[in-house]
Amino acid sequence: MQSRRVIMIVGNGSVPDGAGLAIDAAHLVIRFNDCRSVGRGGVKTDIVAVCNTGRPALSMLGGGRWKTSAAVRQAREIWSVRSGVKFAAMRRALAESHPDLDDFCDDYTIGFESFARATGRKHRVIATETHERLDRNLARFEPPPYVAPSSGLVVIADVLSSFASAGDDIVLAGFGHSGWEWHPFAAERRYVDALVAQGRLRRLPHSSSSDLPQGA
Template identity: 25%
Template sequence: MQEQPKIIILGNGPINTDLTEQVNNCPRVVRFNHCAAMPDYLGQRCTDLWLVGRGRQALSLLNTPQMSLEGLSQVMITDPNPNPVAQCFFKLIQRKSKVDFGEALISIYAQKCQVERLTAQFRQSLLNELLTLGSPIHRPRCVSSGTLAIAYFLAQFKYIHIAGFGFQGWKRHPWNLEKQFVEQLVAEKQVILLDS
C-alpha cells in the first residue's frame, strides 16, 4: 500500500484517478489558478495556491470564483514584482498580456494567509537549468507555474507527489524540457506520480 503523501501538487491537466482520500488527508496540497472548478474526486483540500500575476489569466482570476480560504496557508504569485515604469507603458499601449494584477490578487488573500511572489532570480535560475537539457521548441519566456512549484517544494521536501501534469499549453513555456526535467526527478524518486 502506498504511503500517505506529505505534499501533493495538483496540476490543472486531466486527472482520471480518484485522489479524494489522499488529497483530503495530505498536510500540504498545492493547486493553481482556476482550481475551484476541479472535480470532486480530487478532494477539497488546498493549503497552497499558486496564481499567475500578469495578463488576461490573472485578470480573470479577479473576476471568477476563488478557492475557499478555509485551510489556505500560503498564496504564491508566480510573477515577480513588476517594473513600475514598464507597467505604465504597457497600460498606455494597452499591452494586456503584460499588465500586472499581482497586487490586486494579494489584497484578496493577504489578511487570511501568507502571500509572496516568486523572485525573478528563482524563475530565471530554473529556466537556465532547463536550457542545459536541450533546445526548446519555441523561444521560452518562463517556466510554467507547475514546474516552478515542483522545484520550489523539492527544496523543502525530500520527495513530492504530483498529478495533473500534461506539459502542454502556452508555447512560451519550454514544455519539452520541463517534461524531461520532471521525468528525471521521477527516475530519481524525488517526484512520485499519483496518476500514472
C-alpha cells in the first residue's frame, strides 16, 4: 500500500540539522522566491512560489540570475502568490498609509506567466479568495496593523484549502516567523501553531533524518 503524500513547504529561514535528507525524501517540495533554503535544506524543488508584485518580483524577472538558478530550473511549476486583483485594490489606501511602498502593488504576474510558458512549466496564481479568507482567519489572533501576510503563510493557507488532498502530510521547515516589519509575524506564528494543534500540518522536528516516509 502506497504511503500518503508528503508535501514539504520550505521557507527561507533556518532549518534543523538533517533537514536536507528529509526534505529531499518528500513527494513534493515547495520553495520561495530565490530559494535560499537550497543547500542545508536539501535541493529538491518541485514548485517555486514567488512574490509577484513590487521590488522582489522586478528583481527576479530582471536580473536573469533567478531564472537560471538550479532550483528554478528544476521546478515543474511557478506559483504567483499575490492576487493582482487583491493588491490593486490595496493601492489607494497604501498610498496614504505607507507612501514609501509606492511600488508595492505593481503587478508582474504576466512576466512570471510568460517565463513559465516559455520554459514549459505550469503557472498558477493563488486566488483572491485565499487572501480574503486568510485575513479573516488571522483576525482571530489580533494582529497589529499590517500590509499583507507573508508569502509563506499565503502558500500554507492555499495548500490546505485548495491544493492538498485528504490524507496528505503537510510539513513545514524554514519558518522562523520573522522578517519584514509589515508582515504580522507574531500572529502568523500563533495561526500556524493552531493549525499544528488541530493536526492539519506539522513542523519538521529537529531530529528529522528518518521520520518521514520515503517519497519519489
